[in-house]
């Protein structure tokens with residue numbers, strides 16, 4: 001396993017669809033994204049379930065308070081550990097992997113997406129405001145996940161990125177599972193450029209080899225184009241450790 005990846009325990013085999021529960025103070029931020037395109041279709045087909053849960057339902061008292069001022073001073077409000085604990089407890093199953101969205105977390109990547117897709121149940125906890133009480137990361141979740149070195153206003157976009165990237169790896173979600181093997185980052189390479197009609201746009205032609213119908217030549221061209229693109233734009237990928245396991249094998253992954 002890549003040293004930068006989070007420790008992800010072996011998933012117990014639980015039949016049923018792949019499920020993600022997103023815990024957030026702003027479920028409406030996620031609703032639109034989840035209902036459309038491949039993610040929406042996967043849910044309607046029963047391959048993927050996504051639950052949106054308002055953390056405020058577990059807030060304290062009549063006003064459903066979810067945050068408080070930081071100990072030691074400083075700006076902003078901090079989400080309370082007891083409130084987040086109750087929100088997690090309401091959805092946690094024996095096979096859950098609970099991840100806090102956090103800028104300080106492990107950097108999300110395609111290889112982590114493959115590992116997460118081997119689980120049956122993800123719980124993604126979204127922080128907001130100044131962040132989440134440090135005891136959540138230390139004692140309540142299985143890991144923390146960042147989608148990059150920048151600060152978002154809340155974890156919702158991070159949870160959606162992870163849900164989208166993982167759900168499309170669930171068997172059956174994409175029509176052609178083999179297309180996954182050629183995608184950028186599945187191997188430590190960028191995918192070769194793809195083209196469609198018109199054959200000629202302004203002075204730019206689609207490469208002739210792609211129009212010839214010779215599958216061996218097309219495969220060779222794509223391999224070469226992928227290598228050249230990677231060398232030009234992301235040479236760091238070519239020095240990367242061995243490719244992550246094939247998507248076909250991910251259910252057996254530890």
Ligand code: SAM
Nearest residue numbers: 101102103127130131146147151152154155158
């Ligand atoms: N004060 C925090 C810090 O400097 O690390 C940032 C808090 S941020 C404004 C609020 C929430 O957005 C975080 O608790 C986290 O859930 C989410 N968030 C922000 N940036 C993120 C990132 N790059 N990846 C994942 N989640 C992020």
